[in-house]
Amino acid sequence: MIEEKFDAIVIGAGMSGNAAAYTMASHGLNVLQLERGEYPGSKNVQGAIMYANMLEKIIPDFRDDAPLERHLVEQRLWVMDETSHTGIHYRSDDFNEAKPNRYTIIRAQFDKWFSRKVREAGATVLCETTVTELVRDAKDKVVGVRTDRAGGAIFADVVVLAEGVSGLLGTRAGLREMPKPQTVALAVKEMHFLPEEVIEQRFGLKGDEGCVIEAVGTTSRGMAGLGFLYTNKESISLGIGCLVSDFAAMMESPYVLLDALKNHPSIRPLIAGSEVKEYAAHLIPEGGYKAIPQLFGDGWVVVGDAAQLNNAVHREGSNLAMTSGRIAAEAIVKVKSRNGPMTKRNLALYKAMLDKSFVVKDLRKYKDMPALLHTNSCNFFTTYPRLMSQAAQNFMRIDGTPKIEKEKATTAAFIKARSRWGLVSDAVRLAFAWR
Numbered sequence: 001m002i003e004e005k006f007d008a009i010v011i012g013a014g015m016s017g018n019a020a021a022y023t024m025a026s027h028g029l030n031v032l033q034l035e036r037g038e039y040p041g042s043k044n045v046q047g048a049i050m051y052a053n054m055l056e057k058i059i060p061d062f063r064d065d066a067p068l069e070r071h072l073v074e075q076r077l078w079v080m081d082e083t084s085h086t087g088i089h090y091r092s093d094d095f096n097e098a099k100p101n102r103y104t105i106i107r108a109q110f111d112k113w114f115s116r117k118v119r120e121a122g123a124t125v126l127c128e129t130t131v132t133e134l135v136r137d138a139k140d141k142v143v144g145v146r147t148d149r150a151g152g153a154i155f156a157d158v159v160v161l162a163e164g165v166s167g168l169l170g171t172r173a174g175l176r177e178m179p180k181p182q183t184v185a186l187a188v189k190e191m192h193f194l195p196e197e198v199i200e201q202r203f204g205l206k207g208d209e210g211c212v213i214e215a216v217g218t219t220s221r222g223m224a225g226l227g228f229l230y231t232n233k234e235s236i237s238l239g240i241g242c243l244v245s246d247f248a249a250m251m252e253s254p255y256v257l258l259d260a261l262k263n264h265p266s267i268r269p270l271i272a273g274s275e276v277k278e279y280a281a282h283l284i285p286e287g288g289y290k291a292i293p294q295l296f297g298d299g300w301v302v303v304g305d306a307a308q309l310n311n312a313v314h315r316e317g318s319n320l321a322m323t324s325g326r327i328a329a330e331a332i333v334k335v336k337s338r339n340g341p342m343t344k345r346n347l348a349l350y351k352a353m354l355d356k357s358f359v360v361k362d363l364r365k366y367k368d369m370p371a372l373l374h375t376n377s378c379n380f381f382t383t384y385p386r387l388m389s390q391a392a393q394n395f396m397r398i399d400g401t402p403k404i405e406k407e408k409a410t411t412a413a414f415i416k417a418r419s420r421w422g423l424v425s426d427a428v429r430l431a432f433a434w435r
Contacts, residue, residue, distance in 0.1 A: 005155040005156060006031060007030045008158050008329075009033075009156040010033040011145070012163045013035035014040075014321065015325070016303040016309075017033060017303070017325060019325030019329070020328055026121040026122070027329075028122075029336065033118060034131055035128075036128065037127060038127060040112055048107050049104060049212065052099065053319075055322060056099075067105065067106070069104040069232040070208050071101075071103050072101070072104065075090050075214075076088075078216075079215070080217030082264075084266070084389045085215065096209065104212075106235075133145065134169065135153045142297070143156070143157075157299070157342045158301065158342040160301055160302075161306050162302075162304050162325060164283075165179055165283045170302060176293035181248060182245040184283050186254055186282075187239055188255060188281045189237055189258075190279050191277055191279075192237075192271045192275070193235045194236065194273065199232075203270075208233070210230070213228065214226060214228050215229075216380070219240065219260050220240065220381050223242040224242060225240060226315065227261045240258050241254075285305050285312075288311075289364050291308040292308050296351055298347075301347055304325060305317065311362055311366070331349040332350075334349060
């Protein structure tokens with residue numbers, strides 16, 4: 001096994017782990033990154049959205065060779081009932097800029113590219129290696145790790161835990177609690193392959209332009225959930241996710257929900273004739289600001305999904321992961337530059353820097369939103385979508401019925417919902433949560 005001592009050990013080669021390892025290595029630190037997969041991204045077949053600004057702060061010229069799919073010029077938001085969707089969309093030619101703001105990516109390819117950059121920066125990357133234990137000294141300070149490889153412990157001044165939301169190392173070591181079912185979502189996703197020209201025709205795109213659809217409604221069967229569709233160059237990433245606690249309580253299968261989404265009249269034409277080649281399931285932290293654990297201690301910091309740093313309200317995860325990894329690395333570099341030990345007191349700098357970033361500011365602002373959506377999920381994901389569809393259909397269907405009668409019927413439906421489900425209360429609470 002490796003005998004030398006490292007400045008830092010990074011556990012995990014996802015977005016946050018790669019950001020941390022690259023940033024430290026590019027500042028001259030001796031970094032070891034450990035990944036349990038065959039290669040970085042080998043366990044991740046998902047498509048995703050990557051936010052350019054956050055990666056630019058780490059690798060300014062990433063567009064030169066990163067495996068990017070499409071830059072996004074259109075966002076659609078749908079509220080769906082069983083047969084229809086009511087939606088808004090925003091599309092702007094401003095997003096056809098020289099340096100686009102958002103891209104779709106395929107993580108298996110992107111993570112491999114990111115890891116190559118980590119190696120080029122000077123870090124040692126060791127795959128097919130599972131960290132089994134944190135090593136502590138007599139004062140309970142983390143000083144290294146043990147793995148499933150033969151040999152003894154590997155030592156470092158600091159360990160960065162970027163093991164994802166389902167990583168067990170931190171929980172077994174008592175650094176944070178096991179994520180609760182009500183703070184974690186299970187998302188399932190399929191990759192539907194189509195010719196590039198077919199995707200462009202169906203979504204009104206040209207060249208590398210891309211479109212994203214996010215949908216809520218009856219497809220989640222009364223549970224707090226989100227459906228999503230991302231356009232890649234020659235594939236469509238289609239999936240849906242709901243809280244683990246809801247799946248358990250409702251005895252629903254995520255695969256059933258995904259099949260319902262695929263066969264919805266609004267989705268089915270978009271994927272018609274496609275070939276499904278890949279399937280993935282993964283956990284997403286959904287607890288928001290109130291679920292963030294202790295982020296640092298003597299000899300360790302935690303970043304990304306392992307730290308519950310995911311903005312469920314705005315469906316943002318990779319940008320928070322990359323930013324937290326970069327900020328943790330920058331804090332470690334600063335402590336190193338002062339020849340300071342990696343104590344809890346010194347590593348508090350990471351939390352202080354993170355608190356000043358958009359990551360914590362956004363999560364703090366919307367700290368009550370997850371609970372509101374989850375506790376009133378039947379309203380937001382069943383009753384209101386049906387009411388919106390009914391109101392729209394009453395407006396659009398011309399059948400000789402006097403408009404006044406249709407208006408009365410629509411008003412009566414909303415009054416009934418207000419009485420039964422607290423429509424006004426939900427609207428007021430939602431408005432205050434977004435303030």
